[in-house]
Amino acid sequence: MALHDGRRLLALIPHPDDEAYSMAGLLAQAASDGAAVFVISATSGEAGYDHTTPDARPSDIASTRELELTQSCRILGLPPPRFMGWPDGGVADLPLAQAVADLAHVVELVQPHVVVSLGADGAYGHADHIALWRFIWALLSNRAAGQDPVRWLSAAFPAALFDAQRRRMAQGRDARQLVPPTGAPAVSTEIEVRLGSLRNRKLDAIAAHRSQLPDQDPRSLFPLGTVDALLDVERFHLEAGPPLPPGASDPFGGLTAPA
Numbered sequence: 582m583a584l585h586d587g588r589r590l591l592a593l594i595p596h597p598d599d600e601a602y603s604m605a606g607l608l609a610q611a612a613s614d615g616a617a618v619f620v621i622s623a624t625s626g627e628a629g630y631d632h633t634t635p636d637a638r639p640s641d642i643a644s645t646r647e648l649e650l651t652q653s654c655r656i657l658g659l660p661p662p663r664f665m666g667w668p669d670g671g672v673a674d675l676p677l678a679q680a681v682a683d684l685a686h687v688v689e690l691v692q693p694h695v696v697v698s699l700g701a702d703g704a705y706g707h708a709d710h711i712a713l714w715r716f717i718w719a720l721l722s723n724r725a726a727g728q729d730p731v732r733w734l735s736a737a738f739p740a741a742l743f744d745a746q747r748r749r750m751a752q753g754r755d756a757r758q759l760v761p762p763t764g765a766p767a768v769s770t771e772i773e774v775r776l777g778s779l780r781n782r783k784l785d786a787i788a789a790h791r792s793q794l795p796d797q798d799p800r801s802l803f804p805l806g807t808v809d810a811l812l813d814v815e816r817f818h819l820e821a822g823p824p825l826p827p828g829a830s831d832p833f834g835g836l837t838a839p840a
C-alpha cells in the first residue's frame with residue numbers, strides 16, 4: 582500500500598523469541614504493507630537454556646539465539662535484527678540514564694513512526710521484560726515539544742493466559758527473574774491484528790527459536806494451550822503518542838504520510 586511507503590516501525594524486544602509469540606503477525610503485516618521494520622533485541626538471550634545443546638556455554642547460546650532471531654525475522658519478511666548487548670537477566674540492574682541513552686540512540690538511528698514492545702506486565706512477568714518497558718517509558722512517555730511524536734504500542738494478552746507459564750518459570754532456573762503480578766487492571770487495547778493466513782508464519786517464527794523449545798515443537802515454547810491462544814489475533818495497547826482511529830488494525834493508522 583502506497584500509504585505505508587517510508588513508514589518505519591521499530592520493534593524493541595528483551596530477548597530473541599519475544600517477537601515471535603507477541604507481535605509476529607503485526608510485524609509481518611507491516612512489512613508486507615511496505616513499512617521498513619527494524620527488530621532490535623536488548624539482549625542476546627545468553628542466560629537462557631539451550632534445549633538442543635544442554636551443556637552449551639553462554640557465548641554459544643548467544644550466537645545460537647542471535648541466529649534463531651535472524652531466521653525468525655527472515656520468516657516474517659524482515660531484515661536481520663540488531664542486538665544491543667545488554668546483559669540477559671541483568672536488564673533491571675542497568676542504570677536508568679545509561680539504558681535510556683542507549684534506547685535514545687537506537688530511536689535516533691531508526692527514527693520510527695511506531696515503536697512496538699511488550700507491555701508493563703512483561704507478558705509473563707520476566708524482570709528483563711518489565712525493565713525494558715520501564716526504560717522505553719522513560720524515553721517515550723514525555724517526548725519533548727519539538728521532537729517528532731512516536732506512537733508506542735505494547736502487546737496485550739488475554740487475562741491469565743500466562744498463569745501456567747508463570748508457574749513453570751517459578752519452578753525452573755529462571756525463578757529469580759519472575760516478578761509477582763501487581764494486580765493492575767488489564768490495559769485497554771486500541772489495535773487488533775487478525776492473523777488469518779499469517780497464522781502459520783507466526784508458528785514458523787516461533788519454531789525458529791529451536792533452542793527454546795523443550796519438545797522441538799513451537800507449541801512447547803509455553804505450557805500447553807498458550808501458543809494456540811496467540812495464533813489468531815494480536816492486540817496492542819497504545820502507551821504513548823498519536824491516537825489510533827477506532828477499530829484500527831494498522832499500526833500506522835491515522836498517521837499523516839511522511840513528506
Ligand SMILES: [Zn+2]
Nearest residue numbers: 595596599707
Ligand atoms: Zn524474553
